[in-house]
Amino acid sequence: MKKTDMRIGDTVKVIKNPSVDWMRDYTDETFEVEDFLGETAVKVKMVDTDSEWIWYAGIDNFILIDDEITNYSSAEKPDNERKTLTSDGISAIVETESDEPTEGS
Numbered sequence: 001m002k003k004t005d006m007r008i009g010d011t012v013k014v015i016k017n018p019s020v021d022w023m024r025d026y027t028d029e030t031f032e033v034e035d036f037l038g039e040t041a042v043k044v045k046m047v048d049t050d051s052e053w054i055w056y057a058g059i060d061n062f063i064l065i066d067d068e069i070t071n072y073s074s075a076e077k078p079d080n081e082r083k084t085l086t087s088d089g090i091s092a093i094v095e096t097e098s099d100e101p102t103e104g105s
Contacts, residue, residue: 005064006033012044012062019061031055031062 006012010033014023031044037056044062046053 006036006042006059006062008033008035011047011065013065014061015063019058023057023061030065 012031012033014027014029014031016024016027018024018027026046030047032047033042034045034054035043036059037043040059041056042059042062044055044057046055
């Protein structure tokens with residue numbers, strides 16, 4: 001993920017395979033972006049915790065919640081959409097032309 005993809009206040013989650021093993025224990029947690037440290041690091045706060053948990057970690061370890069929600073299962077996605085993996089390892093929904101003939105063709 002790039003800094004330009006995130007904004008302060010965005011809600012993010014840890015990706016399934018973060019660069020640091022212990023972060024896997026927190027893949028179900030939700031975080032809020034608080035600040036950026038250069039182009040590759042981010043300051044996040046864990047949401048809904050009694051004491052404030054602040055992390056400083058690489059941007060590549062997080063995914064925007066909106067991105068995660070749009071990665072539907074194959075049963076839910078329309079026929080003209082295909083999930084592809086971008087070069088940075090983030091899934092994206094790409095609309096493709098339908099293989100079915102349209103009316104009048």
